[in-house]
Amino acid sequence: MPTVLLLSDYDLPTRSASGFLLRNIVPRVEPVQLYAILARRRPFQLSAPQSDIIIGIGHGDAIGFSGQNEVVILEVGRYDPREVEGKVIKLLSCQTGIALGPDLIKNGATSFLGYVDDYVWVCDSDLAATPWTDKMAATCLMPVVDSLNTLLDGKTCQEAIEIEKNGYSRNAEVEEDELLKACLEFNRDNAVLLGDPEGRVRARPKLPLPFRLVPPPPILMPLRR
Amino acid sequence: MTELEEWEKVKQALRKPATPEAMKEAAQAFAKYRVVQLTKGKGSKPTLVTLGRGRGYPNAVPVDKIPEELAKNPNFFNLMKRVVK
Numbered sequence: 001m002p003t004v005l006l007l008s009d010y011d012l013p014t015r016s017a018s019g020f021l022l023r024n025i026v027p028r029v030e031p032v033q034l035y036a037i038l039a040r041r042r043p044f045q046l047s048a049p050q051s052d053i054i055i056g057i058g059h060g061d062a063i064g065f066s067g068q069n070e071v072v073i074l075e076v077g078r079y080d081p082r083e084v085e086g087k088v089i090k091l092l093s094c095q096t097g098i099a100l101g102p103d104l105i106k107n108g109a110t111s112f113l114g115y116v117d118d119y120v121w122v123c124d125s126d127l128a129a130t131p132w133t134d135k136m137a138a139t140c141l142m143p144v145v146d147s148l149n150t151l152l153d154g155k156t157c158q159e160a161i162e163i164e165k166n167g168y169s170r171n172a173e174v175e176e177d178e179l180l181k182a183c184l185e186f187n188r189d190n191a192v193l194l195g196d197p198e199g200r201v202r203a204r205p206k207l208p209l210p211f212r213l214v215p216p217p218p219i220l221m222p223l224r225r
Numbered sequence: 226m227t228e229l230e231e232w233e234k235v236k237q238a239l240r241k242p243a244t245p246e247a248m249k250e251a252a253q254a255f256a257k258y259r260v261v262q263l264t265k266g267k268g269s270k271p272t273l274v275t276l277g278r279g280r281g282y283p284n285a286v287p288v289d290k291i292p293e294e295l296a297k298n299p300n301f302f303n304l305m306k307r308v309v310k
Contacts, residue, residue, distance in 0.1 A: 012285040013274035059278040066278060094277040119276045120308055122288065124269040136271060178232040178258070179273070179288070179309075186308045 003029040003152075003204070004051040006044060008058040008068050009036040016123040017057045017092055019131025020141040025055070025148050028207050039067035048083040053090075053201040055148060060093030063100055076100055081107040088157060088199050092144055094118040097192040104194075111157040111199030113147070113164075117190040120183045139180055140187055143167025154203030161193045231258040239306045243299040251305070252296035259288060275304070 005026065007018035018035070026033055034043050039058065044067070048054060056073065058066045064075035072078070076099055085108035091100075097114040104112050121140035127133055147164035151157065168188035175181040234254040241247035271288040281300035294301045 012272060013276050016274060017276070057276075059276050059284065061278045061280070064278070070278060092276065094275060094280075117307060118280070118304060120273065120304075122271050122273050125272045125285070125287070126270045136269070178228070178235075182309045183273075185310075 002047065002051050004034065004044065004047050004054045004056075005029055006034040006039045006054070006056040006058065006067055006073065007036070008039045008066070010069050012123065012125055012128060014057060014059070015128055016121075016131045016134065016137050017141060017144075019134075020137070020145055021055070021057060021148070023132035024145045025152070028149075028152060028204050034067070037068055039073070040071050041067070041073055044073050045080070045083060048087075049080075049085075051087065053088045053151065054084070056089075056091045056093065058091075058093055060091065060096045060100070062095045062098035065091050065093050065096050065100060074100060074104070076103045079107075084109040086110055088151060088201050089113070090148065090151070090160075092119060097190070097194065101192065101194045109195060111193065111195040111197070113157060113161060113191070113193055115187065115190045116192050117186070119187055119190075121187070122177075122180055122183060136180065139171045139175060140168070140183060143171065151201060152204040153206070154200055156197060157193050157195075157199045158197035161191060164188075164191055228258070234258070236309055239302070239309050243302045243306075248296050248299065248302050251302060252292040255295055256292040259291070280304070 007021055008014040009018045056065055059070055060066060065073050067073045084104050087109050088111045089104055089109050090113040094115065095117060097116040101112040101114045121137055123137035124134045143164045146167050147160040150160040150163045165188050168184045172181045172184040175184060235258050238247060238251035238254045272285050273288060273291060274285045282298050282304060286294050295305060
């Protein structure tokens with residue numbers, strides 16, 4: 001069963017967040033990633049029903065989640081329940097835990113992990129070509145990566161959200177910059193798990209040890225100004 | 226004045242409703258806080274980003290431009306109010 005990994009990449013926030021998943025999650029999942037121009041509704045419709053997990057990065061609001069250039073991927077009342085039935089869904093996006101998450105659960109998704117307010121962090125725009133090297137962004141985004149790896153290890157959604165929240169708390173404790181610290185605490189307080197806390201997916205093989213020596217794919221697409 | 230004291234001033238300013246006076250006060254307080262932070266020699270171009278859609282504020286605001294955005298945009302002021310508790 002493939003993983004649906006939808007990674008928007010057209011502006012600084014989507015570039016930064018997708019960069020961390022390109023580096024840390026993409027190497028351990030099957031090659032059906034909907035990256036950049038493929039992060040659109042039609043490819044999602046085709047691949048989602050076959051997957052057991054949907055992981056998405058894109059801009060969002062209370063009722064919807066969008067892909068590349070804000071094309072709508074999932075919106076309350078405007079998708080086929082087959083796309084989400086029986087799946088664990090993680091959306092790194094703003095506010096999707098308010099109305100979209102409950103709607104996904106109502107339409108048969110097993111578990112939903114998202115946020116009930118904006119997802120905010122500080123990144124270094126000078127590192128847009130190699131976003132995975134951004135240590136400032138890593139304080140917020142690595143807990144997300146750790147949580148996704150927990151899910152891909154076959155552990156429960158409850159364990160995954162605890163890993164994420166603990167990661168924010170741990171990083172906030174040692175963070176000297178008050179703005180970064182505020183962002184970490186804000187994201188921690190807004191992370192939610194809806195549906196079945198025991199929801200889990202098939203475990204994916206762990207990454208072979210030397211994978212960090214392999215450079216990630218070059219990012220060539222310009223960002224929208 | 227220490228960093229923490231400067232940050233406390235930012236927090237106090239953000240607790241007020243989004244009036245032009247409060248927005249200006251928050252902008253000034255944030256600018257002072259960043260001056261203290263920048264003296265620590267953190268290079269690069271830090272930018273505050275969000276994954277919101279149609280929220281009435283930019284998705285990416287360079288940290289040195291936060292005071293400007295705070296002073297002119299009540300939606301951004303309200304976002305910062307929620308983030309900085």
